[in-house]
Amino acid sequence: MSRQPLVAGNWKLHGNKSMVRGLMDSILAAVAESDTTEVAVMPPYPFLAQVQELIAGAGATGVRLGAQNLSIHDEGAYTGEVSAGMLVEFGCQYVLTGHSERRALFGETDQMVADKFVAAQRAGLQPVLCLGETLEQREDGITEAVIGRQLDAVITQSGVAAFADAVVAYEPVWAIGTGKTASPEQAQEVHAFIRRTIADMDAKIAGSLRILYGGSVKPDNAADLFNQEDIDGGLIGGAALKATDFISICKAL
Ligand code: 13P
Numbered sequence: 001m002s003r004q005p006l007v008a009g010n011w012k013l014h015g016n017k018s019m020v021r022g023l024m025d026s027i028l029a030a031v032a033e034s035d036t037t038e039v040a041v042m043p044p045y046p047f048l049a050q051v052q053e054l055i056a057g058a059g060a061t062g063v064r065l066g067a068q069n070l071s072i073h074d075e076g077a078y079t080g081e082v083s084a085g086m087l088v089e090f091g092c093q094y095v096l097t098g099h100s101e102r103r104a105l106f107g108e109t110d111q112m113v114a115d116k117f118v119a120a121q122r123a124g125l126q127p128v129l130c131l132g133e134t135l136e137q138r139e140d141g142i143t144e145a146v147i148g149r150q151l152d153a154v155i156t157q158s159g160v161a162a163f164a165d166a167v168v169a170y171e172p173v174w175a176i177g178t179g180k181t182a183s184p185e186q187a188q189e190v191h192a193f194i195r196r197t198i199a200d201m202d203a204k205i206a207g208s209l210r211i212l213y214g215g216s217v218k219p220d221n222a223a224d225l226f227n228q229e230d231i232d233g234g235l236i237g238g239a240a241l242k243a244t245d246f247i248s249i250c251k252a253l
Helices: 017-031 046-059 084-089 102-105 110-122 135-139 143-158 161-165 184-199 203-206 219-226 243-251
Strands: 005-008 040-044 063-067 092-097 124-129 167-170 209-215 233-236
Touching: 005 209, 005 243, 017 046, 017 063, 017 243, 040 092, 046 063, 084 092, 084 110, 092 110, 092 219, 092 233, 102 124, 102 167, 110 124, 110 143, 124 143, 124 209, 143 161, 143 184, 167 184, 184 203, 184 209, 219 233, 219 243, 233 243
Parallel strands: 005 040, 005 233, 040 063, 063 092, 092 124, 124 167, 167 209, 209 233
Antiparallel strands: none
């Protein structure tokens, strides 16, 4: 089964216009050479237009644009919200849903995540559905139960067929921004569980579903992670802010 690898850089709450220009110039110059790995950047909302223009100016080299969050609403009196349709207008193809920081710090429930997944697809965006357990949950031996519950919430709402136009990212909460990466074997075990869960409902969709790993991916551990059978790329946080690191992670695939 051939799945096109994807490396996505989630910039979180970082950046300013000049940093964006410098980072994108380096990424665009490097990624122009590659055609096998798909590369996506996910800047904060205010920089989407700038990044969209830089990508267009460089001649659409296979660098995609994504956002970090979206509203469940298409329009209306929802102060501070940004809709999926607006993201599409600014060139986004991907949007994160269910990132653990959104779940933990902004109270997003499984149901809200499922609603955002639906809103993204309604506008033609590919949701990148993030799943992950905390350290306590892992130590309690309930990793698969937690991941299964997070996944089920979306499957119940959207049906398994919706995963033909989505990406999944396994991001163990204890590995995010901590420098503690899941070992390739630990990550592979959960990735295989996710694929098996989907395969029980639809083997074809499971076979083509891209499942990314995220959590302290760095240039020196990327290749070992990406070599695992069910790891189809990475969702990169800290290392996505440093052009040389991000590019060497992309090249590790
Ligand atoms: P780090 O790569 O900084 O651990 O962040 C991972 C992440 O949360 C990407 O969405």
